[in-house]
Amino acid sequence: MADSNMSDNIEAYLKQILQQANEVEIRRAEIARRFNVVPSQINYVIKTRFGAENGYLVESKRGGGGYIRIVKMALRTEPDLIDEMRQSLPEIVSFRTATAVISSLYREKILTQREGELLLTMLSKEALAVGDVAIQGQLRARLLQQLLNRLRFESERD
Protein backbone atom coordinates (compact mmCIF):
# COMPACT_ATOMS: atom_id res chain seq x y z
CA MET A 1 0.00 0.00 0.00
CA ALA A 2 2.35 2.61 1.24
CA ASP A 3 4.90 3.72 -1.29
CA SER A 4 8.45 3.79 -0.17
CA ASN A 5 8.26 7.38 -1.27
CA MET A 6 6.80 9.62 1.38
CA SER A 7 6.44 12.61 -0.91
CA ASP A 8 4.10 10.60 -3.13
CA ASN A 9 2.08 9.55 -0.11
CA ILE A 10 1.70 13.09 1.09
CA GLU A 11 0.76 14.21 -2.40
CA ALA A 12 -1.87 11.48 -2.61
CA TYR A 13 -3.25 12.38 0.78
CA LEU A 14 -3.69 16.01 -0.16
CA LYS A 15 -5.13 15.25 -3.57
CA GLN A 16 -7.60 12.85 -2.07
CA ILE A 17 -8.94 15.67 0.06
CA LEU A 18 -8.97 17.93 -2.98
CA GLN A 19 -11.27 15.53 -4.77
CA GLN A 20 -14.10 16.48 -2.49
CA ALA A 21 -13.28 20.07 -1.72
CA ASN A 22 -11.52 22.51 -3.94
CA GLU A 23 -9.16 23.59 -1.22
CA VAL A 24 -7.23 22.13 1.71
CA GLU A 25 -5.83 23.94 4.68
CA ILE A 26 -3.16 22.27 6.73
CA ARG A 27 -0.80 22.98 9.57
CA ARG A 28 2.64 22.10 8.32
CA ALA A 29 3.93 20.67 11.57
CA GLU A 30 0.88 18.47 11.99
CA ILE A 31 1.14 16.87 8.56
CA ALA A 32 4.85 16.38 9.02
CA ARG A 33 4.17 14.57 12.28
CA ARG A 34 1.46 12.42 10.76
CA PHE A 35 3.72 11.20 7.98
CA ASN A 36 6.75 11.13 10.20
CA VAL A 37 8.85 13.43 8.07
CA VAL A 38 10.66 16.67 8.67
CA PRO A 39 8.47 19.79 8.27
CA SER A 40 10.38 21.22 5.36
CA GLN A 41 9.48 18.17 3.32
CA ILE A 42 5.96 19.49 3.17
CA ASN A 43 7.36 22.50 1.37
CA TYR A 44 9.15 20.19 -1.01
CA VAL A 45 5.97 18.32 -1.82
CA ILE A 46 4.09 21.53 -2.38
CA LYS A 47 6.75 23.05 -4.54
CA THR A 48 7.18 19.97 -6.73
CA ARG A 49 3.54 18.91 -7.01
CA PHE A 50 1.26 21.81 -6.29
CA GLY A 51 2.88 24.62 -8.19
CA ALA A 52 1.09 27.11 -10.38
CA GLU A 53 2.09 25.06 -13.42
CA ASN A 54 -0.15 22.30 -12.15
CA GLY A 55 -3.08 24.57 -11.55
CA TYR A 56 -2.83 25.03 -7.83
CA LEU A 57 -2.67 28.18 -5.83
CA VAL A 58 -0.87 28.12 -2.52
CA GLU A 59 -1.30 30.65 0.27
CA SER A 60 0.30 30.47 3.68
CA LYS A 61 0.73 32.39 6.88
CA ARG A 62 3.39 32.07 9.57
CA GLY A 63 3.18 32.75 13.26
CA GLY A 64 0.36 31.93 15.65
CA GLY A 65 -2.54 30.29 13.86
CA GLY A 66 -0.38 29.80 10.79
CA TYR A 67 -1.44 27.54 7.93
CA ILE A 68 -0.82 26.39 4.38
CA ARG A 69 -3.78 26.45 2.02
CA ILE A 70 -3.85 24.76 -1.36
CA VAL A 71 -6.55 25.83 -3.79
CA LYS A 72 -7.36 23.80 -6.87
CA MET A 73 -8.16 25.58 -10.09
CA ALA A 74 -9.96 24.24 -13.12
CA LEU A 75 -8.40 23.96 -16.54
CA ARG A 76 -9.83 26.34 -19.09
CA THR A 77 -11.67 24.94 -22.03
CA GLU A 78 -9.17 26.20 -24.59
CA PRO A 79 -5.68 26.15 -23.12
CA ASP A 80 -3.96 25.25 -26.38
CA LEU A 81 -3.79 28.73 -27.77
CA ILE A 82 -2.42 30.04 -24.51
CA ASP A 83 0.16 27.28 -24.46
CA GLU A 84 1.38 28.25 -27.88
CA MET A 85 1.71 31.85 -26.84
CA ARG A 86 3.71 30.82 -23.81
CA GLN A 87 6.08 28.70 -25.76
CA SER A 88 6.71 31.31 -28.40
CA LEU A 89 7.28 34.10 -25.90
CA PRO A 90 10.89 35.34 -26.05
CA GLU A 91 13.21 35.59 -23.08
CA ILE A 92 13.19 39.35 -23.38
CA VAL A 93 9.97 41.17 -24.14
CA SER A 94 9.57 44.79 -25.16
CA PHE A 95 6.54 46.83 -24.23
CA ARG A 96 5.52 46.74 -27.86
CA THR A 97 5.55 42.95 -27.87
CA ALA A 98 3.68 42.88 -24.59
CA THR A 99 1.01 45.07 -26.11
CA ALA A 100 0.70 42.67 -29.01
CA VAL A 101 0.30 39.72 -26.66
CA ILE A 102 -2.35 41.43 -24.60
CA SER A 103 -4.17 42.48 -27.76
CA SER A 104 -4.24 38.91 -28.97
CA LEU A 105 -5.69 37.77 -25.69
CA TYR A 106 -8.35 40.42 -26.01
CA ARG A 107 -9.18 39.41 -29.57
CA GLU A 108 -9.55 35.83 -28.41
CA LYS A 109 -11.94 36.98 -25.67
CA ILE A 110 -9.61 35.67 -23.03
CA LEU A 111 -9.23 39.12 -21.51
CA THR A 112 -11.66 42.01 -21.38
CA GLN A 113 -10.48 45.36 -22.62
CA ARG A 114 -10.17 46.80 -19.15
CA GLU A 115 -8.26 43.78 -17.88
CA GLY A 116 -5.85 44.26 -20.73
CA GLU A 117 -5.42 47.93 -19.99
CA LEU A 118 -4.77 47.37 -16.31
CA LEU A 119 -2.25 44.66 -17.04
CA LEU A 120 -0.47 46.84 -19.60
CA THR A 121 -0.16 49.52 -16.97
CA MET A 122 1.96 47.11 -15.00
CA LEU A 123 3.97 46.10 -18.04
CA SER A 124 4.88 49.66 -18.98
CA LYS A 125 8.39 51.06 -18.94
CA GLU A 126 7.55 53.37 -16.07
CA ALA A 127 6.32 50.51 -13.92
CA LEU A 128 9.25 48.26 -14.70
CA ALA A 129 11.98 50.88 -14.48
CA VAL A 130 14.91 48.87 -13.26
CA GLY A 131 18.59 49.40 -13.87
CA ASP A 132 19.17 47.74 -17.20
CA VAL A 133 16.93 47.62 -20.26
CA ALA A 134 17.72 43.94 -20.76
CA ILE A 135 16.72 43.20 -17.20
CA GLN A 136 13.52 45.13 -17.72
CA GLY A 137 12.78 42.99 -20.74
CA GLN A 138 13.42 39.80 -18.80
CA LEU A 139 11.18 40.95 -16.02
CA ARG A 140 8.42 41.81 -18.47
CA ALA A 141 8.81 38.36 -19.98
CA ARG A 142 8.41 36.70 -16.62
CA LEU A 143 5.36 38.76 -15.75
CA LEU A 144 3.76 37.72 -19.01
CA GLN A 145 4.71 34.09 -18.48
CA GLN A 146 3.06 34.15 -15.09
CA LEU A 147 0.00 35.77 -16.54
CA LEU A 148 -0.31 33.30 -19.39
CA ASN A 149 0.09 30.41 -17.04
CA ARG A 150 -2.56 31.83 -14.76
CA LEU A 151 -4.90 32.24 -17.70
CA ARG A 152 -4.73 28.54 -18.42
CA PHE A 153 -6.90 28.04 -15.38
CA GLU A 154 -10.02 29.57 -13.98
CA SER A 155 -10.68 30.26 -10.38
CA GLU A 156 -13.48 28.42 -8.68
CA ARG A 157 -13.64 30.64 -5.70
CA ASP A 158 -15.90 33.39 -4.50
Next chain:
Amino acid sequence: MADSNMSDNIEAYLKQILQQANEVEIRRAEIARRFNVVPSQINYVIKTRFGAENGYLVESKRGGGGYIRIVKMALRTEPDLIDEMRQSLPEIVSFRTATAVISSLYREKILTQREGELLLTMLSKEALAVGDVAIQGQLRARLLQQLLNRLRFESERD
Protein backbone atom coordinates in the same frame (compact mmCIF):
# COMPACT_ATOMS: atom_id res chain seq x y z
CA MET B 1 -15.49 28.01 13.25
CA ALA B 2 -13.38 29.95 15.71
CA ASP B 3 -9.84 30.45 14.50
CA SER B 4 -7.06 29.42 16.75
CA ASN B 5 -5.86 32.93 16.21
CA MET B 6 -7.36 35.60 18.43
CA SER B 7 -6.30 38.50 16.23
CA ASP B 8 -8.30 37.03 13.37
CA ASN B 9 -11.29 36.60 15.63
CA ILE B 10 -11.16 40.17 16.76
CA GLU B 11 -10.76 41.33 13.17
CA ALA B 12 -13.78 39.27 12.14
CA TYR B 13 -15.85 40.63 15.00
CA LEU B 14 -15.12 44.22 14.06
CA LYS B 15 -15.67 43.66 10.37
CA GLN B 16 -18.95 41.99 11.04
CA ILE B 17 -20.12 45.14 12.75
CA LEU B 18 -18.75 47.19 9.88
CA GLN B 19 -20.92 45.29 7.46
CA GLN B 20 -23.98 46.99 8.82
CA ALA B 21 -22.57 50.33 9.86
CA ASN B 22 -19.83 52.23 8.16
CA GLU B 23 -18.03 52.88 11.40
CA VAL B 24 -17.54 51.20 14.73
CA GLU B 25 -16.56 52.69 18.06
CA ILE B 26 -15.13 50.54 20.81
CA ARG B 27 -13.63 50.76 24.25
CA ARG B 28 -10.30 49.01 24.06
CA ALA B 29 -10.39 47.50 27.54
CA GLU B 30 -13.84 46.08 27.01
CA ILE B 31 -12.96 44.30 23.76
CA ALA B 32 -9.77 43.00 25.30
CA ARG B 33 -11.78 41.55 28.17
CA ARG B 34 -14.34 40.01 25.88
CA PHE B 35 -11.72 38.16 23.86
CA ASN B 36 -9.56 37.49 26.87
CA VAL B 37 -6.46 39.17 25.53
CA VAL B 38 -4.20 41.95 26.69
CA PRO B 39 -5.41 45.46 25.73
CA SER B 40 -2.43 46.28 23.56
CA GLN B 41 -3.38 43.43 21.30
CA ILE B 42 -6.30 45.51 20.14
CA ASN B 43 -3.78 48.04 18.90
CA TYR B 44 -1.95 45.26 17.11
CA VAL B 45 -5.10 44.13 15.36
CA ILE B 46 -5.93 47.66 14.33
CA LYS B 47 -2.47 48.38 13.09
CA THR B 48 -2.17 45.20 11.07
CA ARG B 49 -5.72 44.95 9.71
CA PHE B 50 -7.37 48.33 9.67
CA GLY B 51 -4.72 50.55 8.12
CA ALA B 52 -5.23 52.71 5.06
CA GLU B 53 -4.14 49.85 2.76
CA ASN B 54 -7.16 48.01 4.01
CA GLY B 55 -9.42 50.95 3.40
CA TYR B 56 -9.99 52.09 6.96
CA LEU B 57 -9.22 55.17 9.02
CA VAL B 58 -8.80 55.07 12.76
CA GLU B 59 -9.39 57.83 15.29
CA SER B 60 -9.08 57.52 19.03
CA LYS B 61 -9.16 59.44 22.26
CA ARG B 62 -7.58 58.66 25.63
CA GLY B 63 -8.69 59.44 29.13
CA GLY B 64 -12.17 59.27 30.61
CA GLY B 65 -14.73 58.47 27.95
CA GLY B 66 -11.94 57.39 25.64
CA TYR B 67 -12.63 55.31 22.55
CA ILE B 68 -11.25 53.86 19.34
CA ARG B 69 -13.24 54.50 16.20
CA ILE B 70 -12.74 52.67 12.92
CA VAL B 71 -14.21 54.30 9.83
CA LYS B 72 -14.51 52.88 6.34
CA MET B 73 -12.76 55.06 3.81
CA ALA B 74 -15.58 54.44 1.37
CA LEU B 75 -17.27 57.48 2.81
CA ARG B 76 -14.93 59.60 0.79
CA THR B 77 -15.03 60.25 -2.89
CA GLU B 78 -13.24 57.71 -4.97
CA PRO B 79 -10.24 59.74 -6.16
CA ASP B 80 -9.50 60.75 -2.58
CA LEU B 81 -9.69 57.20 -1.40
CA ILE B 82 -7.21 56.13 -4.03
CA ASP B 83 -4.95 59.05 -3.20
CA GLU B 84 -4.89 58.11 0.45
CA MET B 85 -3.99 54.57 -0.42
CA ARG B 86 -1.20 55.78 -2.68
CA GLN B 87 0.24 58.11 -0.10
CA SER B 88 0.17 55.56 2.67
CA LEU B 89 1.79 52.91 0.51
CA PRO B 90 5.30 52.13 1.78
CA GLU B 91 8.43 52.25 -0.36
CA ILE B 92 8.72 48.51 0.00
CA VAL B 93 5.58 46.44 -0.35
CA SER B 94 5.18 42.79 0.57
CA PHE B 95 2.85 40.48 -1.31
CA ARG B 96 0.67 40.44 1.75
CA THR B 97 0.28 44.20 1.68
CA ALA B 98 -0.36 44.10 -2.04
CA THR B 99 -3.14 41.60 -1.41
CA ALA B 100 -4.66 43.94 1.15
CA VAL B 101 -4.62 46.82 -1.32
CA ILE B 102 -6.20 44.80 -4.12
CA SER B 103 -8.82 43.43 -1.75
CA SER B 104 -9.74 46.93 -0.70
CA LEU B 105 -10.13 48.01 -4.30
CA TYR B 106 -12.33 45.02 -4.91
CA ARG B 107 -14.41 45.76 -1.89
CA GLU B 108 -14.95 49.27 -3.16
CA LYS B 109 -16.00 47.91 -6.56
CA ILE B 110 -13.10 49.65 -8.23
CA LEU B 111 -11.81 46.30 -9.45
CA THR B 112 -13.65 43.12 -10.30
CA GLN B 113 -12.55 39.92 -8.63
CA ARG B 114 -10.94 38.60 -11.77
CA GLU B 115 -9.08 41.83 -12.39
CA GLY B 116 -7.74 41.61 -8.86
CA GLU B 117 -6.64 38.02 -9.31
CA LEU B 118 -4.84 38.72 -12.55
CA LEU B 119 -3.09 41.73 -11.08
CA LEU B 120 -2.05 39.76 -8.02
CA THR B 121 -0.55 37.15 -10.30
CA MET B 122 1.80 39.83 -11.57
CA LEU B 123 2.56 41.04 -8.06
CA SER B 124 3.46 37.59 -6.80
CA LYS B 125 6.88 36.57 -5.59
CA GLU B 126 7.37 34.24 -8.53
CA ALA B 127 6.61 36.95 -11.05
CA LEU B 128 8.84 39.53 -9.40
CA ALA B 129 11.74 37.24 -8.62
CA VAL B 130 14.68 39.60 -8.89
CA GLY B 131 17.98 39.47 -7.09
CA ASP B 132 17.26 41.11 -3.81
CA VAL B 133 14.13 40.91 -1.67
CA ALA B 134 14.25 44.64 -1.02
CA ILE B 135 14.40 45.35 -4.73
CA GLN B 136 11.47 43.06 -5.24
CA GLY B 137 9.51 45.03 -2.68
CA GLN B 138 10.40 48.32 -4.36
CA LEU B 139 9.32 46.98 -7.69
CA ARG B 140 6.06 45.78 -6.27
CA ALA B 141 5.53 49.19 -4.76
CA ARG B 142 6.07 50.88 -8.11
CA LEU B 143 3.72 48.53 -9.91
CA LEU B 144 1.03 49.27 -7.38
CA GLN B 145 1.67 52.99 -7.60
CA GLN B 146 1.24 52.84 -11.35
CA LEU B 147 -1.96 50.90 -10.97
CA LEU B 148 -3.41 53.27 -8.39
CA ASN B 149 -2.41 56.21 -10.49
CA ARG B 150 -4.24 54.85 -13.47
CA LEU B 151 -7.31 54.00 -11.44
CA ARG B 152 -7.39 57.50 -10.04
CA PHE B 153 -7.52 59.11 -13.44
CA GLU B 154 -10.12 56.63 -14.47
CA SER B 155 -12.34 57.59 -11.58
CA GLU B 156 -11.87 61.29 -12.21
CA ARG B 157 -13.63 60.98 -15.52
CA ASP B 158 -16.96 60.32 -13.84
Next chain:
DNA sequence: CACCCCCTTGACCAATATTGACATAATTAT
Protein backbone atom coordinates in the same frame (compact mmCIF):
# COMPACT_ATOMS: atom_id res chain seq x y z
C1' DC C 1 31.35 2.42 -12.60
C1' DA C 2 29.82 7.13 -13.18
C1' DC C 3 26.21 9.97 -13.42
C1' DC C 4 21.82 12.01 -12.65
C1' DC C 5 17.49 12.75 -10.70
C1' DC C 6 14.67 12.87 -7.01
C1' DC C 7 13.91 12.46 -2.16
C1' DT C 8 15.16 13.48 2.65
C1' DT C 9 17.13 15.99 6.39
C1' DG C 10 18.39 19.70 9.42
C1' DA C 11 20.39 24.17 10.39
C1' DC C 12 19.20 28.66 9.94
C1' DC C 13 15.89 32.47 8.49
C1' DA C 14 11.49 35.26 8.35
C1' DA C 15 6.90 36.49 9.47
C1' DT C 16 3.08 36.85 12.60
C1' DA C 17 0.94 36.75 17.24
C1' DT C 18 0.94 37.55 22.19
C1' DT C 19 2.26 39.71 26.39
C1' DG C 20 3.53 43.18 29.73
C1' DA C 21 6.09 47.19 31.33
C1' DC C 22 6.08 51.81 30.75
C1' DA C 23 4.56 56.20 28.47
C1' DT C 24 1.08 59.60 27.19
C1' DA C 25 -3.28 62.00 27.01
C1' DA C 26 -7.94 63.43 28.62
C1' DT C 27 -11.20 63.82 32.23
C1' DT C 28 -12.64 64.31 37.00
C1' DA C 29 -12.09 65.25 41.84
C1' DT C 30 -9.94 68.15 45.42
Next chain:
DNA sequence: ATAATTATGTCAATATTGGTCAAGGGGGTG
Protein backbone atom coordinates in the same frame (compact mmCIF):
# COMPACT_ATOMS: atom_id res chain seq x y z
C1' DA D 1 -4.35 74.69 39.61
C1' DT D 2 -3.09 70.22 40.95
C1' DA D 3 -3.62 65.52 41.82
C1' DA D 4 -5.94 61.36 40.95
C1' DT D 5 -8.17 58.54 37.83
C1' DT D 6 -9.26 56.58 33.55
C1' DA D 7 -8.15 55.60 29.05
C1' DT D 8 -5.29 54.56 24.93
C1' DG D 9 -0.25 54.27 22.68
C1' DT D 10 4.44 52.36 22.09
C1' DC D 11 7.90 49.20 22.15
C1' DA D 12 10.64 45.40 22.90
C1' DA D 13 10.81 40.59 24.45
C1' DT D 14 9.04 36.09 23.66
C1' DA D 15 6.27 32.51 21.43
C1' DT D 16 4.54 30.34 17.44
C1' DT D 17 4.39 29.20 13.22
C1' DG D 18 6.05 28.44 8.06
C1' DG D 19 10.27 29.21 4.35
C1' DT D 20 14.88 28.59 2.29
C1' DC D 21 18.89 26.42 1.18
C1' DA D 22 22.53 23.34 0.73
C1' DA D 23 24.31 18.91 1.70
C1' DG D 24 23.71 13.97 1.66
C1' DG D 25 21.27 9.42 0.27
C1' DG D 26 19.61 5.94 -2.90
C1' DG D 27 18.18 3.88 -6.96
C1' DG D 28 18.08 3.64 -11.86
C1' DT D 29 20.64 4.31 -16.47
C1' DG D 30 24.17 4.84 -19.86
